[in-house]
Amino acid sequence: MKIDRRLIKNFDFVTFLLIIGMAVIGIMTIYSATRHPIPGGDMPTYYMRQLYWLFVSILFLVAIVSFDYIWLKRLAYVLYGAGIFLLLLVLFLGKAGMGAQRWLNLGIFSFQPSEVFRLLYLITISRYLSELQGEVTLVSLLRTFMMLTFVPVALLIEQPDLGTAIMLMLVFFSMVSIKGLHRRALVLVVLIGLVSIPFLGHIFWAGLKDYQKNRLVAFIEPESDPSGIGYHISQSKIAIGSGCFAGKGYLKGTQGPFRFLPEKHTDFIFSVFAEEWGFAGSFVLLFLYLSLILRGLDTARKAKDEFGSLLAFGISFMFTIYFFVNVGMTLGIMPVVGVPLPFMSYGGTSLLANFVAAGILINIRTRRFELFY
Amino acid sequence: MSTDGRSSEKVLAAGYIIVALFFVLAIRLWQLQILEGDEYRKISEENRLRIVRVAAPRGIIYDRNGTPLVRNTPYYYVSINSQNLRNIDVPALADLLSMDRDSLIEKIKGRNQQNKYEPIRLKDGLSMKEVARIEARRSDFPGLEVDVDVSRDYLFGETGAHLIGYLGKPNRFQYKNPDFRDVPSDAFIGQWGAERLYDKVLRGTSGERVIEVDALGRELRLLSEKPPVRGEDIKLAMDINLQKQAEEAFGDKTGALVAIKPDTGEIIALVSKPSFDPNLFARGIKYKEWEELSENRKLPMLDRAMQSQYPPGSTFKIITAIAALEQGVADTNTKVTCDGSISYGRWRFGCWLKTGHGTLNMHKALVESCDVFFYEMGRRLGIDKIAAYARMFGLGRESGLQLVKERSGLIPDTKWKLEKKRQPWYLGETFNAAIGQGYVAATPFQMAEVTSIVANGGYVYRPSLLALASAPQPVEKLNIRPETFEAVKSGLFGVVNEKGGTGSAARSSMVNICGKTGTAQVVGTRRDSKYVPEKYRDHAWFVAFAPYEAPKIALSVFIEHGGHGGEAAGPIVKRTIEAYMRIEKNENRQAPD
Structure with a gap:
């Protein structure tokens, strides 16, 4: 494919540099979090593996940007079908970890289909909604839900991957809201929401695994369970709080390498960062994420078509949810749902999926003037 | 653009909501890192650092000759x-x-x-x-x-256990006591005897290791270290050989023996029988063993030398005699006739010898321990004068040694009676007090002190549990004439060595022993000891010093339910003093100067 000069001229370098920056900060923090507490001691090579994944992710991003995202729209239902197939595969062949069956082993590496599926879902729902004329009526709301959302949510709950399931539901409602709900449909959604909260809550609670219940209990009452999840939250708060204003300095944090902090290089990477860089560094990091998300929303407004607009919004919304849930968890204001911090947490699939998502954002923004491609 | 205006507005609104969400996160960060940051910094340090106290090697306890009594x-x-x-x-x-x-x-x-x-x-x-x-x-x-x-x-087990003491884990109250602040939490500390009294010296200064640990408590590295400072050794005044022989002399009798060097105040033996094995405590006493010890009817944990007080009986006549001579109510020639009892109003006060001693002077009265003679002395002196002399010799108050929580004994007088009993003093009570009965009470340790002061001619030394490097200055010299001491001492020589003396059981061919027997009544009337069940038998006292010419050792022996003082305690006195004389002789031979 011939690279268009306009493609380079209009390339969204801001988003690209933001995510590269986050990934590099992430790798540095993974290094610090997993270093041996005694300088010079052996340490696992998570940071190296994440670096390899970063190169792979950049290649994927470039690939994604190089062809028009209109192809995503065209292939949406095929991709969706493939995604559902992956979710089914993981239910039957997946390997378990931490009481959940989320991983597919592909020989040289294993990956989490749910990480990929959320993107495929976004593409599909964006296409479906973009082809819908006018506001979403009651009937089309229910139809959309039953056709595109119910099956994957049920499969995800079965894994169980509660985080992604809730995430899909939120994306669904936010997308139809942005598309525009008909007044009656809106009233119904709100009413159903209000009435079913206690009812659903009950079913939801009954359907939870024990470790998931513990997380919720521990969130409400951290002292009830000092060695379990509540312990994680308090150690995370200690890590973040002990950073004070200026932080302890890079490679000077103790909560991570001394193993007080669990999941230090994955879900609690922000705690490790905040301990070493303090309020000043954390604030800058917040600002980076906010910039990325606002840039994405701006892309949604400037996209050349409704599909691109909805997709850009969906991706930005997903980043927001992940960021807010993850950081909120480390700060002790959200329950522990085991959601990684986009671009920073250790994990190849997650990094790759997020780079692909960001690649789509860049793609949409870069081609915003190409009305007649 | 195909996106319609309404959708664009909603995206904008979503943007505002997202900015607000970030604001919430920033506020929470501010709260944790700025407002509560110092607190969390502290917790993270506590997470990471452990201060481990390292107990210092404990000082060794030696006897006066340098024999180690304990081993770490x-x-x-x-x-x-x-x-x-x-x-x-x-x-x-x-x-x-x-x-x-x-x-x-x-x-x-x-x-x-x-x-x-x-x-x-x-x-x-x-x-x-x-x-x-x-x-x-x-x-x-x-x-x-x-x-x-x-x-x-x-190393010597039960021997000298009450004096040496033992180590144990700190109890709940000691944990809170600032004196034990720098003691490692599960180190042993002195809980009894010299181990307790000199704990601070023996303990040394514990060291400190500041280590970094991970969440599993594994030591990662040593950040700083302060080595412990070994405790100082102490040298007790006690002579372990003397102690051993004194305890052997006691056999299975219940009671106490205190031996003092009259020229220094050093406590060279301190026996309380039955004793206990301090090793039980040092290796963590088992509940059953403790139960056995604490429920033993003979109370092995009681330090009978200082924690039990009894009427001193006739040994108190030494005080009455000194008071009488000093106050001039009698001299060495004053004679009193004893016909077995003295009548006072409707009361009759008997002498232990019912047939009476006939006419006798002070010397003979001491030798034969005539009660009637001392009733008369008491009558002439009055209780307050007797009490004043008794107190000069340290009776009626604690020694201040603080080895154990000791009893103070009791020296009654008119003021005391009025305050405590709200009654006036009766002459009959003076009679009883003059022969060491009635209200009068003393510990074996106090009686040893009295004997030591008599032996050295009126010098009061501070009692010392530790061996003294040089001759100490006396605390005071009692204002009592040398002739008085000479007269009393010659009487005490007679007790052991003259015909009719009550302490002849202590007579030794090796050394001139002086002493005074005593019998503390357990039940109202005196009975012949051999035919009375043990628990109703009188307590036996014997105070003694030797040699007569230049006293080297003063001691008191007390035997619970021992019967008559002379018979029961005399052999123990003799054996202990002879043992000491042998030890002294050996030392002098070894160290010619």
Whole structure:
């Protein structure tokens, strides 16, 4: 494919540099979090593996940007079908970890289909909604839900991957809201929401695994369970709080390498960062994420078509949810749902999926003037 | 653009909501890092740093000749890392430690909830055999560890146990006491005797290791270290050979013996029988052993030398005699006739010899311990004068040694009677007091002090548990004429060495022993000791010093329910004094100067 000069001229370098920056900060923090507490001691090579994944992710991003995202729209239902197939595969062949069956082993590496599926879902729902004329009526709301959302949510709950399931539901409602709900449909959604909260809550609670219940209990009452999840939250708060204003300095944090902090290089990477860089560094990091998300929303407004607009919004919304849930968890204001911090947490699939998502954002923004491609 | 205006507005609105969400996160960050940051910084340091106190090697306790009385020994205990609890086969572990299952489970459950990474101590005071067995099977129980502390071996067992004392774990109150602030939490401290009294000196200064630990409590590295400073040794005034022989002389009798060097005030022997084995405590006394000790009717844990007081009986006549001579109510020629009793109003006060002693002077009255003579002295003196002299010799108050919580004894007078009993003093009570009965009470230690002051001619020395490097200055010289002491001492010589003396059982061919017997009544009337059940038998006293010419040792012997003082205690006095004379002679030969 011939690279268009306009493609380079209009390339969204801001988003690209933001995510590269986050990934590099992430790798540095993974290094610090997993270093041996005694300088010079052996340490696992998570940071190296994440670096390899970063190169792979950049290649994927470039690939994604190089062809028009209109192809995503065209292939949406095929991709969706493939995604559902992956979710089914993981239910039957997946390997378990931490009481959940989320991983597919592909020989040289294993990956989490749910990480990929959320993107495929976004593409599909964006296409479906973009082809819908006018506001979403009651009937089309229910139809959309039953056709595109119910099956994957049920499969995800079965894994169980509660985080992604809730995430899909939120994306669904936010997308139809942005598309525009008909007044009656809106009233119904709100009413159903209000009435079913206690009812659903009950079913939801009954359907939870024990470790998931513990997380919720521990969130409400951290002292009830000092060695379990509540312990994680308090150690995370200690890590973040002990950073004070200026932080302890890079490679000077103790909560991570001394193993007080669990999941230090994955879900609690922000705690490790905040301990070493303090309020000043954390604030800058917040600002980076906010910039990325606002840039994405701006892309949604400037996209050349409704599909691109909805997709850009969906991706930005997903980043927001992940960021807010993850950081909120480390700060002790959200329950522990085991959601990684986009671009920073250790994990190849997650990094790759997020780079692909960001690649789509860049793609949409870069081609915003190409009305007649 | 195909996106319609309304949709664009909604995206904008979403943007505002997202900015607001970030604001919430920033505020929370501010709260944790700026407002509560210092607090969290502290917690993270506490997370990471452990200060481990290292007990200093304890000072050794020697006797006056440099014989070590104690030895520091390793003390093994087994603990388990709380991280490994989940995978532990409890029945097998109980088997290995030969503990019953329930008490093992109780130990594990009762662990320190504050510091859940602290290893749980499962069993203390392991024998070498147990250590070997546990070490051999340690790989089956991950997290099981045998650690070592320092405890004591008491080399002479029960001998001198009340004086030497023992070590034990600090109790609840001692944990809070600032005196023990820098003592490692599970170190042993002195709990009894010299171990307790000189704990601060013996203990030394514990060292400190500041280490960095991870969440599992594993030591990562040493950040700083302050080595412990070994405790100082102490040298007791006690002579372990004398102590041993005195205790042997006691046999299985119940009672006390206190021996003092009259020229220094050093306490060279302190016996309280029955005794106990301090090694039981040092290796962590078992409940059953403690129960046995504390429920023993003979109270082995009671220091009878200082913690029990009795009427001193006729040994108190020494005080009455000195008071009479000093106050001029009698001189060495004053004679009193004893016909077996003295009448006062409707009361009759009998002499122990019902047939009477006939006419006798002070010397003879001391030798034969005539009660009537001293009734008369008491009548002439009055109780307040007797009491004043008794107090000069240290009776009626604590010695201030603080070895144990000691009894103060009791010297009654008119003021005391009025205050305590709200009654005036009666002359009959003076009669009783003059012969050491009635209200008068003294500890064996106090009577040894009295004897020592008489022996050295009126010099009061501060009693010392520690061996003194040089001759001490007396605290005071009593204002009593030398002739008075000479007269009394010659009487005390007669008690042991003259015909009719009550203390002839202590007579020695080796050394001139002076002494005074005494009998403290247990029940109202005196009975012949041999035919009375032991618990109604009188207590026997014997105070003595030797040699007459230049006293080297002064002592008191008290035997509970021993019957008559002379018969029961005389042989112990003789044996102890002779033993000391032999020890003295050997020393002088070894160190010619």
